[in-house]
Amino acid sequence: MDLAFVQSGLLERFLDSDVISAEKVATLLKRRGVLDGTPVFLEEETQMPVPPLCEYGRYLSTALLDETTLKDYGRAVRRLDDHLAELGSDVLSAVESDLVSYRDHRTRWQGKPIGGSAWGKESFVQDDLYGFLVDRGVLTHRPARVAARGRNALAPRVRSSMDIRHLTFEQYRYFRDVGLGGQLPNSQVNPTFRGWSPLRGRAGSDIALGSGTRWREWSTVLLPEIGLWPGMPGGAAEFTVQACAKYGKDRPVYVPEDAVASADLFCLLERPDIVRRAARGLERKARDLFVVGDVDVAGGRVRGVMDGVVREFQMSAMDPKLRRITVYEGEFGLEALTLFVCRGGLMPGADAWKGYRHRAWTRMTELADETTPRLPSRRWRWHDLRHTYALRLLTYLENLMDGEEPDLQARRRRHRSYLTGHIRHNPLLIVSRRLGHASPETTYQYLQYTDDLINEFEAAFSGWVGDDEATYAEIASHALSGANGGR
Structure with missing residues (x-):
C-alpha cells in the first residue's frame, strides 16, 4: 500500500487536468475541511484510494490534528500494513x-527496536x-482483545517516567x-570552526534556558514578540504562546533581559547578512509567502497578503507552518x-x-x-535546557521558602504550607x-532532582545568560588553577 499526504499548496504547480482546475480542487479541500x-x-x-483507510484519514483531519501528527498517524498505519503484507494479510x-x-x-x-x-x-x-x-461498520469487532476497563491489550504495560536531564552551570x-x-576552551577563536552562525546558536540556547519553553515555542518566536521591533522599548519580553504550544494550550512566556540581549546581538551582527543574501530569493517566492504590511504590537496582530487575499492573524494563533512563510518588507x-533565520532567509526547521x-x-x-566539565554519555538535547530551567527555578523557590532553617524543619514547614492551600506561593x-x-503530576517528577544541583546562586539563573559574568574560559582557568593547587 502506498501513502500520500494532502498538500494544497502544490496544486497550482503540479495539477494539470482538463477535468477540474487546481483552484477548484483547493476550494473543495477547504470547504470539506x-x-x-x-x-x-x-x-x-492501481493507485486507487482504499476507501476505509482514506475515511480514517478524513476522520483524523476533522479532529483538527496538526500536520505533523496527521503524517505520523498515516506512517504508523502504513508500517503496520507493510508488515502484515509480509504475513499474507492486511490491515x-x-x-x-x-x-x-x-x-x-x-x-x-x-534492526533498531523502538522503546516503550x-x-x-x-x-x-x-487502537484508534x-x-x-x-x-x-467496516469490521464487526476489533482484531485484538480488549483488556480490563477497555484498555488496549497490546499497549506497553510499564509506564516510563520522564527522561529528565539537566546541565550544571x-x-x-x-x-x-x-x-x-565556536570558541576554544580558553575563550580564543577556534580557527577550525566551520559553523556558519555561532551567535544564532548562542541566542537560541539563552532563550531556551531563560524562558524554559519547548523547542517549537522558542525557535518560532517572532521579532515583535521578543521585543526586537522598531518602537519597542527593549529589555525583558513577555508574550503568549498558543498555536506553537503543546496541545495548543495558551500561556504567558517570560524571556529575561539577558536572553533578549543575546538575541539582539545576533540581530545586529549576523542576521542582516543572512537577510541580505536571501532577499532576492524571497522576492521570487513572494507569491507563496504571507507578506505582512502592518504589525500591531499592542494588539498582538499582523495583517498582510497571502494567496492574493488580505489576511489578519493574532500572533499567538499563528502555527509554525504559517510563521515560517511570514515575511515583511x-x-x-x-x-x-x-x-531565527537560516541561509534560505526563512525560519530553520527541526532538522x-x-x-x-x-x-x-x-x-x-x-x-x-582537563578543564572540561564532565560530559554525559548521551548527547544533549535542546529539551535539556527546559529541564534545567525547571530544576533551577524549583530549587530557587524552595530555598526561598526554606529560609535558614535546618533541612528537616524546612521540609515539614514546606509541606504544611502545601496542605494549607497556599497555591499562589x-x-x-x-x-x-x-x-x-497539563497537570502538576508531570512537574512532580522534578522533585527527585532538586537536591542534586551543585551550584547555588543568589538568584535563579544569575549569570547564566548574557555576557556580564564570567566567560567559560575564566571558569575553566579557575577550575584548572584549583586542580593544580593554585588559589
Whole structure:
C-alpha cells in the first residue's frame, strides 16, 4: 500500500487536468475541511484510494490534528500494513496474532527496536484505527482483545517516567560557548570552526534556558514578540504562546533581559547578512509567502497578503507552518518576521536545529580537555535546557521558602504550607504554570532532582545568560588553577 499526504499548496504547480482546475480542487479541500497532512492510502498497483483507510484519514483531519501528527498517524498505519503484507494479510483482515507479531517486530526483532514510549504511540494509533472501523461498520469487532476497563491489550504495560536531564552551570557555558559559539576552551577563536552562525546558536540556547519553553515555542518566536521591533522599548519580553504550544494550550512566556540581549546581538551582527543574501530569493517566492504590511504590537496582530487575499492573524494563533512563510518588507527587501533565520532567509526547521546541536556536540567532545566539565554519555538535547530551567527555578523557590532553617524543619514547614492551600506561593505549582504542564503530576517528577544541583546562586539563573559574568574560559582557568593547587 502506498501513502500520500494532502498538500494544497502544490496544486497550482503540479495539477494539470482538463477535468477540474487546481483552484477548484483547493476550494473543495477547504470547504470539506481537509487539512494539509491528511493521509491518503492508495492501492500499490492501481493507485486507487482504499476507501476505509482514506475515511480514517478524513476522520483524523476533522479532529483538527496538526500536520505533523496527521503524517505520523498515516506512517504508523502504513508500517503496520507493510508488515502484515509480509504475513499474507492486511490491515482490514488482520487477526490478533498478526498484531502481536507486528509488536514483537517493532520492539524486539527489527534492526533498531523502538522503546516503550514509541510503541505506546503506535499501539494507540492501532487502537484508534480499529475502533473507528468498528464504529463505522467496516469490521464487526476489533482484531485484538480488549483488556480490563477497555484498555488496549497490546499497549506497553510499564509506564516510563520522564527522561529528565539537566546541565550544571559549567556544562551549560561549555555547551553554549564552545559547542555552539565556536570558541576554544580558553575563550580564543577556534580557527577550525566551520559553523556558519555561532551567535544564532548562542541566542537560541539563552532563550531556551531563560524562558524554559519547548523547542517549537522558542525557535518560532517572532521579532515583535521578543521585543526586537522598531518602537519597542527593549529589555525583558513577555508574550503568549498558543498555536506553537503543546496541545495548543495558551500561556504567558517570560524571556529575561539577558536572553533578549543575546538575541539582539545576533540581530545586529549576523542576521542582516543572512537577510541580505536571501532577499532576492524571497522576492521570487513572494507569491507563496504571507507578506505582512502592518504589525500591531499592542494588539498582538499582523495583517498582510497571502494567496492574493488580505489576511489578519493574532500572533499567538499563528502555527509554525504559517510563521515560517511570514515575511515583511525590510531594509534589503523581503525578510522573515521570525527571529531565527537560516541561509534560505526563512525560519530553520527541526532538522536544521538538530544539525546545529549535533555539530556542537561533536566540537565539544573533540575539544574536551582537563578543564572540561564532565560530559554525559548521551548527547544533549535542546529539551535539556527546559529541564534545567525547571530544576533551577524549583530549587530557587524552595530555598526561598526554606529560609535558614535546618533541612528537616524546612521540609515539614514546606509541606504544611502545601496542605494549607497556599497555591499562589507553592513552588511546584508556580513551575508547573511556567512550563505549561497539563497537570502538576508531570512537574512532580522534578522533585527527585532538586537536591542534586551543585551550584547555588543568589538568584535563579544569575549569570547564566548574557555576557556580564564570567566567560567559560575564566571558569575553566579557575577550575584548572584549583586542580593544580593554585588559589
